[in-house]
Amino acid sequence: MNKKIKIPEPTIERLPLYFRCLSEFKKNDVAIVSSEEIAVHTGLKASQFRKDLSYFGEFGIQGLGYPVSHLLDRIAGIMQLNKKHRAALFGAGNLGAALLHYPGFANWGFKFTNVFDNDAEKVGQKLGELTIENIASLPRMLDVSIGILAVPANVADETSRLMVKCGIKAILNFTGTKLSLPEDIVIRNVDLTNELAILIYYLISRG
Amino acid sequence: MNKKIKIPEPTIERLPLYFRCLSEFKKNDVAIVSSEEIAVHTGLKASQFRKDLSYFGEFGIQGLGYPVSHLLDRIAGIMQLNKKHRAALFGAGNLGAALLHYPGFANWGFKFTNVFDNDAEKVGQKLGELTIENIASLPRMLDVSIGILAVPANVADETSRLMVKCGIKAILNFTGTKLSLPEDIVIRNVDLTNELAILIYYLISRG
Numbered sequence: 452m453n454k455k456i457k458i459p460e461p462t463i464e465r466l467p468l469y470f471r472c473l474s475e476f477k478k479n480d481v482a483i484v485s486s487e488e489i490a491v492h493t494g495l496k497a498s499q500f501r502k503d504l505s506y507f508g509e510f511g512i513q514g515l516g517y518p519v520s521h522l523l524d525r526i527a528g529i530m531q532l533n534k535k536h537r538a539a540l541f542g543a544g545n546l547g548a549a550l551l552h553y554p555g556f557a558n559w560g561f562k563f564t565n566v567f568d569n570d571a572e573k574v575g576q577k578l579g580e581l582t583i584e585n586i587a588s589l590p591r592m593l594d595v596s597i598g599i600l601a602v603p604a605n606v607a608d609e610t611s612r613l614m615v616k617c618g619i620k621a622i623l624n625f626t627g628t629k630l631s632l633p634e635d636i637v638i639r640n641v642d643l644t645n646e647l648a649i650l651i652y653y654l655i656s657r658g
Numbered sequence: 659m660n661k662k663i664k665i666p667e668p669t670i671e672r673l674p675l676y677f678r679c680l681s682e683f684k685k686n687d688v689a690i691v692s693s694e695e696i697a698v699h700t701g702l703k704a705s706q707f708r709k710d711l712s713y714f715g716e717f718g719i720q721g722l723g724y725p726v727s728h729l730l731d732r733i734a735g736i737m738q739l740n741k742k743h744r745a746a747l748f749g750a751g752n753l754g755a756a757l758l759h760y761p762g763f764a765n766w767g768f769k770f771t772n773v774f775d776n777d778a779e780k781v782g783q784k785l786g787e788l789t790i791e792n793i794a795s796l797p798r799m800l801d802v803s804i805g806i807l808a809v810p811a812n813v814a815d816e817t818s819r820l821m822v823k824c825g826i827k828a829i830l831n832f833t834g835t836k837l838s839l840p841e842d843i844v845i846r847n848v849d850l851t852n853e854l855a856i857l858i859y860y861l862i863s864r865g
Contacts, residue, residue: 549753555851644762
């Protein structure tokens with residue numbers, strides 16, 4: 452019964468949206484929502500929401516809707532959002548600094564424990580509450596599984612290999628570079644250019 | 659025949675991936691690719707690629723594959739990536755500075771023409787090649803349709819309304835705030851927390 456089934460990636464990608472939407476309903480003391488209400492707030496289809504949830508079990512109450520608190524807890528459980536997660540930041544430039552201060556990260560239980568840079572002028576300085584460490588002091592085992600890669604593209608590859616040597620198992624890659632790492636390393640590439648390209652498509656197709 | 663059909667949003671969201679992948683093939687002087695090769699390089703399914711393309715016409719050559727250059731031109735045309743696009747940046751903090759220097763934007767034909775902030779210490783200073791302007795000098799009509807919103811969340815709403823008064827029609831919203839704007843304004847919300855949440859899901863489900 453509990454045999455592990457593979458959840459499609461687009462479903463996983465929508466879970467944070469549902470989580471955020473349900474959090475809003477909870478904040479407004481809504482106890483039960485319909486999939487149609489979720490659809491209106493997320494901009495997704497109600498049928499999509501129902502199908503996505505079906506991968507994780509039965510949540511709806513026939514003829515009533517979905518119990519907000521329960522569903523919120525379940526999604527948080529599935530995504531481990533109810534745990535604290537520690538991450539190390541590689542690259543203390545503008546993007547790194549922006550990520551370190553990004554309010555959403557702290558709100559969702561993420562905490563930066565280390566920040567590294569190769570710039571002698573930055574090393575030893577404070578970034579938020581952390582002191583910037585020299586990347587040349589690595590590799591050593593870091594007590595984190597998650598690394599945020601925000602270095603310039605030309606050092607992305609070597610930095611990512613260094614991260615793996617420090618015990619990092621999952622990398623959020625902002626460099627726009629395709630990383631070549633062992634199969635067991637989880638990589639998520641964030642490319643902000645895509646978002647701008649998509650925005651422009653919709654701008655033009657409406658115009 | 660040329661009746662406009664609605665392209666599903668996920669298809670639009672995949673076009674930049676195809677574009678990037680095809681650009682790589684072209685750089686390596688590959689003239690024809692199969693949908694299976696595209697699948698290997700993008701991590702998507704070959705059937706998905708073929709279905710996505712079918713919305714835009716016939717591209718494949720039976721038994722051969724897809725002509726790289728032609729397909730690249732078509733996608734660039736669909737997404738208007740072959741045009742120059744001008745954008746104004748609102749918020750000259752770490753995130754704004756990171757976005758202004760984000761190499762991908764310039765590579766894809768995006769150009770920032772203005773940058774605004776409300777911090778008296780920043781106004782008049784240079785950010786890249788631009789001089790930071792006082793946001794209090796707005797509204798006035800700006801010669802751009804695209805605005806990048808990178809201000810703190812607590813001023814996101816008022817800043818977005820100001821952007822609309824300046825003639826901005828499309829907003830890339832990095833504030834994590836849901837904006838309330840007229841229906842005809844195109845909004846694309848970028849939430850980096852989602853990406854980190856998805857990364858953690860895959861990290862844990864592999865472990």
